[in-house]
Amino acid sequence: MVLRFDWRGLLDRAIRQWRGSLQLRTVALTLVLSALAVTVVGGYIVTSVQANLFDQNQRQVVAEAGRAAVAAQKVFTTAEESGGTDDLEQVKSDATKAVQNITSTTPLIGILRAPGQTGQAPLIDSVSEGFSPQTMVSSDLRATVDASEQDVASWQSIAIPNDTAVDPGIIVGTLLHLPQGEQYELYIVYNLRPVQDTLDFVQGSLLLAGVALVLLIGAVAYLVVRLVVGPVRVAAEASEKLAAGELESRLPEDGDDELSTLARSFNRMADSLQSQIGQLADLSRVQQRFVSDVSHELRTPLTTIRMAGEMLYDQRKGFPAATARTAELLHTQTQRFESLLADLLEMSRYDAGAVQLELEPTNLVRLAEDAIETVEPLSREKHTEIRLIAPGGYFEADVDARRVRRVLVNLLGNAIDHGDAKPIDVYVDSDEDAVAIAVRDHGIGMVDAEMQHVFDRFWRADPSRQRSTGGTGLGLAISLEDATVHGGALEVWSEPSQGSCFRLTLPRRRGDELTGSPLGLPPEENP
């Protein structure tokens, strides 16, 4: 298995964090900008200190080397004048000593025969330990030195290798004129390690100071932002709570600054919102209560009327024709009144949010069979065939069977009503997360404008159309509520003269979010 680091996820999270936190943004920006400023200033300081130190040292050592060269030349010249040139090696040693006397530190000294001279060398090249003519003396320098006037020093920066690293250094070269016109080059190599150390120390201190400064500025920015963002965040949380319906949510008001003003105006806004919502809620509660009370109050007399009507209806055979018909009308209209009242009460229960689900594991195919059986008398009367199409699968879901059956019976009733006696297909299908039932008729269908209103209360497709189920006009509105309270969906598709399809999709488990439906809308028809 290849483990792959989730760069994308990390990046997304970082971007979210960045966009989501003003505090983070401010502190980060402050840090970056102050780091930039500190770098520029520090860089300038380091560069100028470095240049100064180097210039000064360079001038010093070149001047010193110049003096040393003069002294060495003098030793040779004196030796020549006094005729002491026999032991030229001794003279050279004296000259070296003179150089060493003049130089403050202990530089490396090299005396090399200038190239381009023939004949036997009067002196062998001598170098002090650590002086490497091949690496330290460049051909450029040699050429310059060879071409230079007497007592004029030429110099070059070089790297002096030591045990572990390379030290910076300066090599100063002058031309020595020996007796017999021989020319030798005197090289003095100064190690600038102490200067470099000083420079390193300055740089280190500056870096430390710079980092400390940046961190300090960052901390200050963090504190300041917290002072400002803190209350803003509290305000945001309070607004969030308010939006979520916690109308009691308020901000602490202390002080007279801008943030306290914000808090005060926020609280005033919340007060006014709360009182207005409270008024609306009271109104709506009163209204719902009224509907519910009226429905209850109507039930008692309705029960008596219904029983009386039933008794008369049962005895209608013995009545004169007109009275018998009256008993029949009383009977049917009482039933209609009753279902209207039941629907109204159910609707008011939904409006009041007083609906509780009785969930149990239910097989939706069984439920569909059940609903089809329930509407069987009606479908027989309308000569409508109802076909159940369930392609298999696992149809159990946690639903309130009573409500789902009510939805199905209602959809089937509508389908029979508007189905033109053509066959009605009931599809049941399921996937991992959801179960769906679709009721498809092949009747007159609806135009778009009608379709938009099917779930409206008391809306009727076409007032002139004959109805047989004597629906209350609340059926689909209640069905929609039934679906919604399950966390499900009830959707409609319709085409004029093609028929309509209502699809109920319910999550398999309570609280699951619906992402799609196992069935198409309308479901594909198999020939």
Place this chain on the structure above:
Amino acid sequence: MNARILVVDDDSAIAEMIGIVLRAEGYEPSFAADGAAALASFHATNPDLVLLDLMLPGIDGIEVCAQIRAESGVPIIMLTAKGETTDVVRGLESGADDYVVKPFDPKELVARVRTRLRPTPVSDTDTVAIGDLVIDVAGHEVRRGGARINLTPLEFQLLLALAAKPQQVFTREMLLEQVWGYHYKADTRLVNVHVQRLRAKVEHDPDNPRIVTTVRGVGYRAGAVT
């Protein structure tokens, strides 16, 4: 002798109408308009069945139901104007055997009354054993060892229905048909609540039932004879 039925409802019109329906079926109704009168009338007439409205002035229907149930196993059918879940369950839990929702069909009411007054079906065996209980079918008694356990007629029928076929799993619908006489989809809470009440009386540990066991997702079954 005709069965006597106590009708408790504060609405006189509905009470009278129920009276007419019951008389037409050959029952003998008596009436009470509030809770206190209902209890007094119950003691005076000793009815065979009580039709009880849940919304009563004074002592409310639930309380009346609980008080009657405390001293008698007489069948109680609630008349409820509310189809509300909590009211029905509270009524059943306080001891009502069945309920009808207003507005109801008089035939439906009569069918409910008739079922509750129906004698226990005659069994070909005299005694049935379930768990460590013995049901004396003819004597309408349930005993554990020598001790008699008091069950209402409904609870007795429920236990007997389960015990008569010890291997069979009964769905709630089957029990609704056998014990309550519903031939269509009815409220399965009737079964749930009464199984709870029955367990409270017959189980050693109602939370861990051994006599009436639940078969998850299906229904109930009688426990093995021990």
